[in-house]
Amino acid sequence: MARDEQPVWWHVYPLGFCDAPIRDADPAPATRLRRLLGWLDYAADLGVTGLLLGPVFASQSHGYDSLDLLRIDPRLGGDQDFDDLVAACGERGLRIVLDGVFSHVGDRHPWLVDALAHGPDSEHAGLFDIVWDADGGPAPRVWEGHGALARLDHASAQTADHVVDVMEHWLARGTDGWRLDAAYSVDTAFWARVIPRVRARFPHAWFLGEVIHGDYAAFVEASGVDTVTQYELWKAVRSSIADRNFFELDWTLRRHNELLGHFTPQTFVGNHDVTRVASAVGADHAVTAAAILLTVGGVPSVYAGDEQGFTGVKEDRLGGDDAVRPAFPDRPEDLAPWGSSVHRAHRELLALRHRHPWLTTATTTTTHLSSTRYAYRTTSRDAQDWLDVEHDLDAGTFVSDRAGRIVWRHAA
Known part of the structure; x- marks a missing residue:
């Protein structure tokens, strides 16, 4: 995609969406990925311009414990199923960004198993962060304490070459960019080595780094990614509404304005890793x-189902993500009717955003602030256009254009 194009993403977790078995000992292969084909018109009608896909590559269970980044997960299908999805998206003007898990692999990854068996001079040993002289024999360093996830060696040229090969393989198949899972856990120098090599061949590729805390602008500058996940804004939106305290959101939007001076953050109020927004607020x-x-400014994503008011609470246990990663029906027509009003509001808001494309880089100025009522003016970068927005937790939300006409409202 053009580097100055700023899409709106529909964020989908394919293994859940397509009802693939996550923890079955011997899951049967199936062409489940094709279920997404029946939802592309729905996505386009909603007003999104691309799919931000969760893991689609062969893995042990939930997709983030990969076994082969060059192979579609057999639980989802194969190359033809993926190619058909790319083609169908292209026919509707929908972009595709893939989820790249380049910080770690599953502990049963065949190359890791081979390296542990044959030592540091074996063919793939350079890919992995292995303690060769550990008590009891060689052992991979694990990712954030998860024993089933083995870290890659990001100081290794072999790892950089492998990640470049994977990225280029799928970009050549028609995708548009990469979400870099757990990008925060990898030295920015690694991304700074990899991304320019990929851009040399695919100059329009878009890179989103998953970063939760810290100096977002510094990470973008050092790594070479286009943007990072704006978790600060995610937290402030939810907390301000749930706690009836818009002062937190006001502080965060001031910082958000500063970030917009450096890059365009990727914004969201829901994703596959957190409790559904409807359950939170x-x-x-x-x-x-x-x-x-x-x-507000940013590159927004809507987590699939949030536009229907789906509920689900994330829990800290085995299977604790299942409630926020559910299977979807075969067709949009099979959705329950109770989500229609939330869906209509999302369609209207996305249409509003498309009518005002300058919103991507717009900044906000507070015009009223109290615990339960917050108003701001969102102004284009050239200061030639603006919207006035008022959120009242007891009365609703009202959006007015620069002529003072209400162009969208939602009564509480």
Whole structure:
């Protein structure tokens, strides 16, 4: 995609969406990925311009414990199923960004098993961060304490070459960019070595780094990614609504303005790793959260199902993500009707954003602030256009154009 193009993503976790078995000991291969084909018109009608896909590559269970980054997960299908999805997206003008898990692999990855068996001079040993003289024999360093996830060696040229090969393989198959999972856990110098090599061949590729805490602008500058996940704004939107304290959101949007001077953050109010926004703030205020998301600067994503008011609580246990990563029906027509009002609000807000494309890089100025009522003016970078937005937790949200006309409202 053009580097100055800023899409709106529909974020999909394919293994859950397509009802693939996650923890079955011997899951049967199937062409489940094709279920997404029946949802592309729905996505386009919603107003998104691309799919931000979770893991689609062969893995042990949940997709983030990869076994082969050059092979579609057999639980989802094969190359033809993926190629058909890319083609169908292209017919509808939908971009595709893939989830690249380049910080670690599953502990049963065949190259890791081979390296542990044959030593540091074996063919693939240079890919992995292995303690060769550990008590009890060689052992891989694990990712963030998860024994089933083995870290890659990001100081190794072999690892950089492998990641470049994977990125280029799927970009050549028609995708548009990469979400770099757990990018924060990898030295920025690694990304700075890899990304320019990929851009030399695919100059329009878009790179999103998953970064939770820290200096976002410094990470972007040092790594070479286009953007990072704006978790600060995610947290502030939810907390301000749930705690009835818009002062937190006001502080965060001031910082968000500063970030917009350096890069365009990737914004969201829900994703595959957190409790559903409707469960966090209530179904009605999930629309308030969406209205904030879609009237401030950034590259927004809507987590599939949030536009229908889906609920689900993330829990800290085995299977604790299942509730926020559910299977979807075969067709949009099979959705329950109770999500229609939330869906309509998302469609209207996305249409509003498309009518005002300058919102991507817009900054906000506070015009009223109290615990339960927050108003701001969102202004284009050239200061030639603006929207006035008011969120009242007891009355609703109102958006007015520069002529003072209300162009969108949601009554609480």
